[in-house]
Amino acid sequence: MKLNKNFDRALWAFHVNTGSCNGCDIEIVAALTPRYDVERFGIKLVGSPRHADVLIMAGPVTRAMAPRIKRIYNQTPDPKVVLVVGNCGNTTGVYYESYNILGPIDHFLKQIDPDVKIVHIPGCPPRPEAIIEGAAKAWLVLEELRGEA
């Protein structure tokens, strides 16, 4: 049976906290719950990166998390998109001086996959509407990767 296009659009996301303060994490959950309700499009959080189409990452990368995000990225099946939520994950934000923060997330992902597809969502924390917009962009990227665009 050929899966239709709607099936592709029901993104399954795995949420990785790479050292975030929890601000972005509660906004990601807020986007899933009834006010914003992305579950109506079939977008949901899953418990394993092996089930995911999208990795949602939030937070600056701490020393202990750096090897782990690479492992999680490698465990996610292709085609995949990374949604980097929040200023810290995009630029390290307020923590830029720290001895234990190694850098923004894309820095690490590009080391293992130079062609990594990242959707950046700035904000501290971004509003749920912004996260939904990011998810819509992730669809477009995934369609492109599958050669449907």
Place this chain on the structure above:
Amino acid sequence: MSKCSYTLPIGPVHPALKEPTMFKFVMDGEIVKEVDVQPGVNHRGIEFIGMRRNPLQVLHLAERICGICSIVHQYAFTMASEKAAGINDIPERAQYIRTIMAELERIHSHVLWAGVAAHELGFDTLLHWTWKLREDVQDVLEYISGNRVNYAMYYQGGVRRDISPEKIPRIKEMISAYRREFQKLADAFLEDPLFKHRTVNVGVLTKKDALETSAVGPTTRGSGVPKDVRVDQPYGGYADLDLKPCLPEQMGYPNTGDTYAKTVVRILEVGQSLDIIEFCLDNMPPGPIRWEMNVNKVLMHMKKAGGEAIGMTEAPRGEMIHYVRLDPGDENVSAWKVRASTYNNIIAWQKMLVGAQIADVAIVAASIDPCIGCMDRVTVVDGETGKEGVMTKEDFYRLSVRKTRRLRRMKGKPSGGGW
């Protein structure tokens, strides 16, 4: 310990705490025998960064220690640095606005917790319903401060934004909406037979253990210890209020210290916060909201001043302490130490988790109000066979949901105590 005991590491990522945690459980079958907590993965070196910035810049860092209780970190830092710099005449109106913001945050945090607790038990309907309820208070926080999380309301000598009279009806509307829903919220949790089965006598922290481990906040109040910074050492607008620590006995439930008692405390505190906000709105004194309008002058004052002080606040999770030292002539904060409330409470985990089942670990760990959401993976090593398997957060969640279903099937039958 029997032969078939095995070690069960959980973590390491545990995002709600300032210091996220890795657990190691020694298990005997389904029962937890020993617990070891190893924090440090989410360490961001915030205190180190803070000592390279001036007190006004540190305010923004302080509220990013935790995204859920951001206000109370900022509150404690503001109080500590004000005391250290000798800024004493904070306008009354600013004190009241600070109190209102802290209580709005307590409501959002407790309602959030209730949703997470429901999710850990497999009641996703309740999770969605409580988070829908939470959006009301988020709207008001956004209405006052302009942002849903990280409000940037406080600074040394006052607050940045006023709650003007035309804003008050909107806040009161939220209060009455919550009062209407409050009984529904209490019933949904406290009257539900399955919620009772999963929480009564689960994760018990006795009064003695609560005192020994110095647990704070709802964790200790559930055990019957009347400890609350807002009552013991009132700050801000709390001094004008006649507050009592919320204990489960006020709702007719004994102070047993189990997960149910902690839920009762949090639900009572939502009601208490509504009363505090209403009192503060009705009695808000007129006047300025800042000690000094010019921010540069505040900064210069802090640069010249020297001293050290402690700021204490009652966070949604319990007592929180910030220590600040300022040296004269040094623009930056010379020393900064934060002791967040969960730091005390994770020690109580040890008492609560020993003797619990694996299926109960999720709800017991959640009962002190950390976020268990990022339990990355768990390795199960069978001590006898040396067989290794990997358990994910999903597996844990599934075990928990399965236990709820089992209880649902057995509902009505007398409790055997063996579940």
